Amino acid sequence: xxxxxxxxxxxxxxxxxxxxxxxxxxxxxxxxxxxxxxxxxxxxxxxxxxxxxxxxxxxxxxxxxxxxxxxxxxxxxxxxxxxxxxxxxxxxxxxxxxxxxxxxxxxxxxxxxx
Amino acid sequence: xxxxxxxxxxxxxxxxxxxxxxxxxxxxxxxxxxxxxxxxxxxxxxxxxxxxxxxxxxxxxxxxxxxxxxxxxxxxxxxxxxxxxxxxxxxxxxxxxxxxxxxxxxxxxxx
Numbered sequence: 324x325x326x327x328x329x330x331x332x333x334x335x336x337x338x339x340x341x342x343x344x345x346x347x348x349x350x351x352x353x354x355x356x357x358x359x360x361x362x363x364x365x366x367x368x369x370x371x372x373x374x375x376x377x378x379x380x381x382x383x384x385x386x387x388x389x390x391x392x393x394x395x396x397x398x399x400x401x402x403x404x405x406x407x408x409x410x411x412x413x414x415x416x417x418x419x420x421x422x423x424x425x426x427x428x429x430x431x432x433x434x435x436x437x
Numbered sequence: 438x439x440x441x442x443x444x445x446x447x448x449x450x451x452x453x454x455x456x457x458x459x460x461x462x463x464x465x466x467x468x469x470x471x472x473x474x475x476x477x478x479x480x481x482x483x484x485x486x487x488x489x490x491x492x493x494x495x496x497x498x499x500x501x502x503x504x505x506x507x508x509x510x511x512x513x514x515x516x517x518x519x520x521x522x523x524x525x526x527x528x529x530x531x532x533x534x535x536x537x538x539x540x541x542x543x544x545x546x547x548x
Contacts, residue, residue, distance in 0.1 A: 331477075357536060366441075366527055366539035367480070409478060421534050423468055424493055427480040 326350055329412055329428025338437050342399040346412035346428045349393065353426070354417025356388050358397045361409045361430065370410075371397065374417075402435045409433070440464070441540035443528050449546045450518055458513045458543045460528030468492075469511040470529040470537065471503060480527070486511055518547045 329346045336342055344358075355374055359367035371386035373379045379386045385398040395414075399406055409432045413425040441462045450456050462469065470493070471483040485493035486505040500516045511528060525544050529537040 359539075361478075364541075364544075366529075366541045369536050369538070372536045411478075411480065413480075422493060423470055423485055423529075423531055423537055424482050425472075425480075425537065430478045 324349060325429075326426050327412065327414060327428045330431055331429050333432040333434060335434045335436060336402055338402060338404060338435055340402050340435070342402050342406070342433060342435075344397040344399075344410050344412075344431050344433070346395050346414075347393055348395075348414060348426075350414075350416075350426075351390070351393065352416050352420070353414040355415045355421065356386070356395050357413040357415075357425070358384075358386055359411040359413060361411060363408075367411055402433075404435050404437050407434045441528055441530050441538050443526075443540040443543050445543060446541070447544050447546075449548065451548055452518055452520060454518050455514070455516045456518060456545070457515070458526055458528075458545075460511045460513075460540060462509055462528075462530040462538075462540075464530060464532070464538060466530035466532045466538070467508055468531050469505065469508075470531075471511065471513050472527045472529060472539075474525040474527060474542070476524070483526075484513075515545075520547050523547045 327348045358371040361367045376390045383400045387396045409430040411430045412428040468487045470485045474480045484503040505511045525542040528540040
């Protein structure tokens with residue numbers, strides 16, 4: 324079993340839809356949770372960064388972390404064709420374990436159709 | 438431009454050859470990383486250097502040897518390339534405990 328599970332999709336939605344992306348994980352020691360967006364032939368770009376449980380909002384993006392269920396989500400409101408990309412969840416340990424060793428999900432490919 | 442930059446962007450080579458990938462960051466970060474992304478887009482850490490000192494060395498064949506001449510540079514040398522080494526190699530960096538910034542990758546194809 325992988326430490327982080329993410330549905331690879333592909334996920335196709337019409338423009339304006341609300342998109343929900345999810346990851347589950349098995350290691351309860353994870354403390355930092357990230358969402359990266361990766362366009363084709365580009366590097367991962369940080370979208371959201373949260374510590375421990377809770378919600379974080381940035382524009383059209385909302386990240387949720389539920390440590391009790393070992394489940395994280397990314398919501399995209401009013402999705403745009405420019406949101407079409409692969410979305411990668413990533414997590415890392417806290418404290419002295421926060422070395423920058425990120426454990427990634429497999430990534431979900433999202434296509435937003437005009 | 439402030440960035441993590443890698444060269445070359447594309448590298449096509451034959452089995453058995455030796456090749457190097459270079460990474461430079463001008464963000465003032467103190468830790469640099471190499472990650473490997475396979476054909477299924479799965480990203481996995483390989484190495485990390487903090488201020489020229491190796492701090493993470495995952496289970497990677499010893500044909501892969503990282504070198505950090507200074508805080509702003511991290512290179513990856515690969516000996517005796519194999520077909521299975523074909524992947525996209527990403528350099529990343531960060532300052533302290535902040536999130537990682539990734540470069541745009543080097544796409545390595547071994548034929």
